[in-house]
Amino acid sequence: MSVSRGAARARGAVVTGLGVIAPNGVGTDAFWKATREGISFLDRLTRPGSENFPVRVAGQIRGFDPATMIEERLLVQTDRFTHIALAAADLALEDSRLPVDDLSPFAVGVVTAAGSGGGEFGQRELQQLYGKGPRHVGPFQSIAWFYAASTGQVSIRGGFKGPCGVVADDEAGGLDALAHARRSIRHGADAIVAGATEAGLAPYSMVCQLGWRELSRAREAGRAYLPFTTDACGFVPGEGGAMFVVEEEGAARRRGVPIRGFISGYGATFTGASRWEESREGLARAIRVALDDAQCAPEEIDVVFADALGVPEADRAEALAIADALGPHGTRVPVTAPKTGFGRAHCAAPTLDVAAAVLAMEHRMVPPTPYVTDVCHELDLVTRSPRPAEPRCALVLSRGLMGYNAALVLRGPEGDM
């Protein structure tokens, strides 16, 4: 589908606020500083109860005290993934200076994606269940574990009664949530608080993941997550995520706030769980659909934020998909994967890439891919140090272990030309 021009032009969706809580930084400034410099934050997994699993290395948030950002009532009643979502949503709303009190509550909605849900809260209550019996399971279990918890709590806390949704569809869900927000804007919403956060490093959630062959079993942080290299041995799990204020372009212009980026194009396909060779075709198709949607030529893409799974056949499929969809430009365009420095936080991983893409365009710098040095594919992967550039259009890619492929085209503040 293409956006019609002129008088009938669709309502554009722009990013006016960012809220990031990631292992490499709490808050956008800290996140960008660490991301730009490619500082590594992978470490031995030390979440209590998860220390002796075969997965040894993770990206863990260490500098986030939810009690400093959200009220005690919500600390008790919700899971860590919702604590992170509430805090990140606050940061995004503050950043956007959205005049919430002047807007109709029905004009502002919320959409999030979640793959892991409230596993830490759920584990605590399940332990009560088998340790003491059903009478000892608290009623907040009914709402805290649920994938929809973060959308619900962000909506209730902010009084946002507009279109709300949850995408529970695998890692690519982070991009799907932003596409969902864009669709709601197009259909009349003024603003959507959108994004994804995850907190899947506690024992119950980790045990659910241990069967994934794509998860890195490496014991050293420096060798654990090396996509696009001959040493690729899987991915390292992470936590955290980003929330955004996505706003109708005209409304953002009228209130005179800086437009951080345009959500210009999106495409999604499905090629089956762990069928990485087939993901080549699916991802290439998603990229083409996203480019067409954005009315963007392949040569206009200035930077690619790769999915970077770190599994040899998946990396090969991604490199080939980029070449298939972008043609010769695919081997020249800078590609990066900052997530190798802080882990892959499931649905939230692509939201951190979108945040990094917005910041890369603002700061005219492509951040590097930490730990990675020798690339074994036909890609211009940015490694070792940040690369000065003037990216005005970014392509963000994401694939899920269950077979979803998604691509998002993000244009910088110069706009949707």
Place this chain on the structure above:
Amino acid sequence: MSRQFAHQELAALMKKCAGLTVDPAALAGSPEMTFTEFGLDSLGLLAIVGELENHYGTPIEPGAESCKTPNDFIDVINASITAGA
């Protein structure tokens, strides 16, 4: 007769079960105020009922979880734990 369960105990459970900090004197001094006005929703009240049942080892009579005000709730709880004792 002193009552086993009063505003002090209720305030402590509102804190423990639902994360709400409420002054017991405010609970006692504003008999018209509802749980909703104190920030406690139905799930929070249900959590308090469950905690009391476990603590006293006796079922609380049905309807406690739909009490609207602290005083109504305190009366129902005292009746239940006295009957169960």
